[in-house]
Amino acid sequence: MPHITPELAAMELWPTDPDAARALQSRLASRVRVHPCDPDAVRLVAGLDVSYGPTELVAAAVVVDAATLEVTAQATVRATPTFPYVPGLFAFRELPPLLAALEQLPVEPDVYLCDGYGLAHPRRFGLACHLGVLVDRPVFGVAKTAFVGDAAEPGPRRGSATDLVDRGEVVGRCLRVHDGVKPVYVSVGHRVDLDSACELVLRLSPRYRICEPIRRADQLSRRELAASGRA
DNA sequence: GCGACAG
DNA sequence: ATCTTGTCGC
Numbered sequence: 001m002p003h004i005t006p007e008l009a010a011m012e013l014w015p016t017d018p019d020a021a022r023a024l025q026s027r028l029a030s031r032v033r034v035h036p037c038d039p040d041a042v043r044l045v046a047g048l049d050v051s052y053g054p055t056e057l058v059a060a061a062v063v064v065d066a067a068t069l070e071v072t073a074q075a076t077v078r079a080t081p082t083f084p085y086v087p088g089l090f091a092f093r094e095l096p097p098l099l100a101a102l103e104q105l106p107v108e109p110d111v112y113l114c115d116g117y118g119l120a121h122p123r124r125f126g127l128a129c130h131l132g133v134l135v136d137r138p139v140f141g142v143a144k145t146a147f148v149g150d151a152a153e154p155g156p157r158r159g160s161a162t163d164l165v166d167r168g169e170v171v172g173r174c175l176r177v178h179d180g181v182k183p184v185y186v187s188v189g190h191r192v193d194l195d196s197a198c199e200l201v202l203r204l205s206p207r208y209r210i211c212e213p214i215r216r217a218d219q220l221s222r223r224e225l226a227a228s229g230r231a
Numbered sequence: 232g233c234g235a236c237a238g
Numbered sequence: 239a240t241c242t243t244g245t246c247g248c
Contacts (some may be wrong), residue, residue: 052239087236116237127235147237
């Protein structure tokens with residue numbers, strides 16, 4: 001459903017050279033916008049994830065109703081990796097197939113949720129910022145492990161959080177979504193702010209550490225990968 | 232130079 | 239990310 005902003009679609013968005021990719025991130029980073037996004041106004045949330053096999057990958061997008069957590073729509077895309085995994089250049093590997101999957105969605109989600117970081121990135125332009133800027137829609141990221149920055153251990157209860165700080169800047173939040181369970185890292189991508197993002201993550205994580213949209217996308221991508229492997 | 236390093 | 243079973247605990 002979402003489309004790359006025409007102005008950006010005319011640019012060279014997928015460099016093959018790592019240095020060119022870093023330069024592009026630095027240029028696009030200035031387009032990131034951070035502002036509140038009322039969680040109560042969010043109806044549909046799309047979770048994104050990618051699973052890898054020996055030679056191919058499967059990108060999945062699952063749209064969940066924020067109120068009921070029921071799955072509203074979903075899409076998958078099979079592809080061959082075109083960029084290696086390089087810390088800091090994650091988007092160049094996962095965004096192309098993810099965008100292809102998003103195009104197949106029959107609905108327009110209010111917010112997109114990435115499995116990775118946004119501003120918590122060396123050039124302040126992680127996967128969530130990259131997707132957000134390309135389609136100019138609200139996006140943020142939730143990661144399972146640390147990448148850049150430091151954060152103190154949050155309190156033991158659900159909802160406790162600490163700032164994720166990198167080079168003197170608050171680039172995200174270490175958030176505990178369940179009592180006594182290892183926290184997750186939330187960082188803004190585009191058109192949302194940290195408070196809105198964390199509030200949404202809590203609402204979308206009623207039972208598991210990984211919020212529903214991303215958890216469903218993770219399950220769907222592996223299921224599809226297994227299915228294509230047996231075929 | 233060394234260690235760290237989203238998925 | 240992926241290779242991988244059972245098991246301890248709420």
